[in-house]
Amino acid sequence: MREMVAFGKKLKERQIQEWQGYYINYKLMKKRVKQYAQHIEQGTQDRQYVLKDFSQMLDNQIEKTVLFLLEQQGHLASRIVQLGDQQGDAQQEAEISKISEQREAYRTVGEDLLKLLYFIEINAVGLRKILKKFDKRFGYRFTDYYVKTRANHPYSQLQQVYKHVGIGAVVGALSRNLHELQDRQGSYLPIYDHPTLPLQDPVIDSIRAAMDRLTHSTNFLDFLGQHALIMQEELQLPAPSDQKVDDEKYHFMSLLLNLANTFLYMVNTYIIVPTADDYSMQLGAAPTVCGIVIGAMAVAQVFSSVYFSAWSNKSYFRPLVFSSIILFLGNAMYALAYDLNSIWILLIGRLCCGFGSARAVNRRYISDCVPLNIRMQASAGFVSASALGMACGPALAGLLQTNFKIYKITFNQDTLPGWVMMFAWLIYSIWLWISFVEPSREFEEDHTTSQSNAVDSSALEKGLRQPLMISSEDKKDEDADQDYDDSEEASEESHLPANSIGSAYRLLTPSVKVQLLIYFMLKYVMEILLSESSVITTYYFNWTTSTVAIFLAGLGLTVLPVNIIVGNYISNIFDDRQILLASEIMVLVGILSAFHVIIPYSELQYICSGLLMFVSAEVLEGINLSLLSRVMSSRLSRGTYNGGLLSTEAGTIARVIADATITLTGYMGVSRLLNMTLLPSLFICIGSIIATCYTYNSLY
Structure with a gap:
């Protein structure tokens, strides 16, 4: 909440007075949207006229901004050319003072370039917001029309706002010249010949960060971190006071404990997958009851995600302690069910494990307590811990192939996962109690007054409105439009978090709903593949528990390499929406290739189709959440009902339905299980x- 309130203030502070006439006039366009709505209701204008008129208005606004952008690029390029001529003379004379002056001159150009990048970013954000507002008012189809007709046109000015290809040459020239002026033991090394040598200059670092935000360029850590859906604010430059608060709240060991909780929970989730069917049969149930056994944890997680997210508003330590205790008890019940010969004890134990899911707390700790400058790395750590746990769970199960008794308590491949995890949570609880530091809530209380003042003054700031205004003229028009601003605009841009599932749902645009559907689909497909793997491979190929464990662990180990390839290369070559659609098609191909038709079902077919489905779903998850974090309302970045919770709920419900599908389909016979569970995935x-x-x- 603190960062969101500061977000509007920072935008106001960044506006460049002499450039105000060249910003996209967001206020004017917002008022025009209101007028269109009134005219359509009165019958004085039709939708076709509104479409054309608003398109022309947007074209004019974008053209004004783009021409100014090109003019400023030219000025910067001219200054770099002049400095280049002076640089040659300075290097020939090799005077330290002149070289130092050259560096400062280039840095001054870099600072002006940074202002221009912020100018572009503010206009890009404003354009996205006005398109979203128009869609919200008139049926969500204008963005589709406008982007389709403007984005790929050979004379597209829309591309200049979002892609700004020309400015990359200015950035490159500035970087190269500063790099050559950097003294490296008496030699000047060109940046192209020695790309691995870093340029230590804060101006260039800031420019690169701004360029990456504008182009959505990613590297492995950025792409991996986006899986966590810990939403990053646009124009992420915290004020010094905000950074100080973050530093005071941040504690490395506490972050490490959160990541350890994430890892252990994922191990706990998947350690039983290779043996769940055998355990069910040992207790007198059908092997396909493994679907309920595995899914019981997800059922409980649907509810635990909500109360843990709400609990983390007040504390992080207490919910983590509660999580550890519940998971300790749940695993003990899971292990004891064998000697008690009770499938119900088994299911209750798994439900307890689900009720101990503190992933919402882990995510909220990173979002609320980790400074912005390392938040993406922490998010990547969260995802890496999850992926590693997913791989280690089945692998560990494959190692627990033994059978002995101690005082009538059985230790075998079915019960050892419970005993091992019970012991792991005990050790974790002790570590948590000794090392975790509860972040101080005093900082949030200190900011309560300033937050309320910021909310009260939202009529003056209105999020992005202020820097997008041409001027503060025409007060009467502003007053006349006040009712509209206070109702619709305040609800959209006041940055107050959603206070209920209903209010969070109302913030979802159709594109966001589609992306949540995609997330549901990929989690459903992955759960079907993983949860029924033991039953399917035993029926068709007579695989042992160790073989199933190796297969599942192998799938889990593909997560990080796939994200390295996509994050470093593919996502920087193709648009995210192109990768999104291509990944969905590959998931579809994997599903189709997994069906058992007339020919005998082979291990090669199962492994290849499973690998294709899993890898494609992994690529899809990263790209989908990357897009989701950009198009989802900023109001969903904080609070109990945040974007991370919504995505977690969508994925968890998908897992519940998938596991229920396996168990229900099992009553039709194991021979039909594969095809009957793949059909819903297909549709x-x-x-x-x-x-x-x-x-x-609309994903543009």
């Missing part, structure tokens, strides 16, 4: 592809 995947095509241009 949901096709539906998500159609929905993606429908909202494709």
Whole structure:
């Protein structure tokens, strides 16, 4: 909340007075949207006229901004050319003072370039917001039309706002010249010949960060961190006071404990997958009851995500302690169910494990207590811990192949996962109690007054409105539009977090809903593949528990390499929406290739189709959440009902339904299990592809 209130203030502070006439006039366009709505209601204008008129207005606004942008690029380029001529003379004379002056001159150009990048970013954000507002008012189809007709046109000015190809040359020239002026033991090394040598200059670092935000360029850590859906604010430059508060609240060991909780929970989730069918049969149930056994944890997580997210508003330590205790008890019950010969004890134990899911706390700790400058790395750590736990769980199960008794308590491949995790949570609880530091809440209390004042003054700031205004003229028009601003605009841009599931749902645009559907689909497909793997491979190939464990661990180990490839290369070559659609199609191909038709079902077919489904779903998850974090309302970045909670709920519900599908389909016979569980995956995947095509241009 503190960062969101400061967000509007920082935008106001960054506006450049002499450039105000060249910003996109967000206020004017917002008022025009209101007028269109009134005219349509009165019948004085039709939708076709509104479409054309507003398109022309947007074209004019974008053209004004782009021409100014090109003019400023030219000025910067001219200054760099002049400095280049002076640089040659300075290097020939090799005077330290002149070289130092050259550096400062280039840095001054860099600071002006940084202002221009912020100018572009503010206009890009404003353009996205006015398109979203128009869609919200008139049926969500204008963005699709406008992007489709403008984005790919050879004379597209929209591309200049979002892609700004020309400015990259200015950035490159500035970086190269500063790099050559950097003294490296008496030699000047060109940046192109020695790309691995870093340029230590804060101006260049800031420029690169701004360029990456504008182009959505990623590296492995950025892409991996986006999986956590810990939403990053646009124009992420915290004020010094905000950074101080973050530093005071941050504690490395506490972050490490949160990541350890994430890792252990994922191990706990998947350690039983290779043996759940055998355990069910040992207790007198059908092997497909493994679906309920595995899914019981997800059922409880649907509810635990909400109360843990709410609890983390007040504390992080207490919910983590509660989580550890519940998971300790749940695993003990899971292990004891064998000797008690009770499937119900087994299921209750798994439900307890689900009620101990503190992933919402882990995510909220990173979002609230980790400074912005390392938040993406912490988010990547969260995702890496999850991926590693997913791989280690089945692998550990494959190692627990033994059978002995101690005082009538059985230790075998079915019960040892419970005993091992019970012991792991005991050790974790002790570590947590000794090392965790509860972040101080005094900082948030100190900011309460300033937050309320900021909310009260929202009529003056209105999020992005102020820097996008041409001027503060025409007070009467502003007053006349006040009722509209206070109702619709305040609800959209006041940055207050959603206070209920209903209010969070109302903030979801059709494109966001489609992306949540995609997330549901990929989690459903992955859960079907993983949860029924033991039953399917035993029926068709007579795989042992160790073989199933190796297969599942192998799938889990693909997560990080796949994200390295996509994050460093693929996402920087293709648009996210292109990768999104291509990944969905590959998931569909994997599903189709997994069906058992007339020919005998082979291990090669199962492994290849499973690998294709899993890897494609992993790529899809990263790209989908990357897009989701950009198009989702900033009001969903904090509070109990945040974007991370919504995505977690969508994925968890998908897992519950998938596991229930396995158990229900099992009553039709194991021979039909594979095809009957793949059919829903097929239909949901096709539906998500159609929905993606429908909202494709709104993802621009």
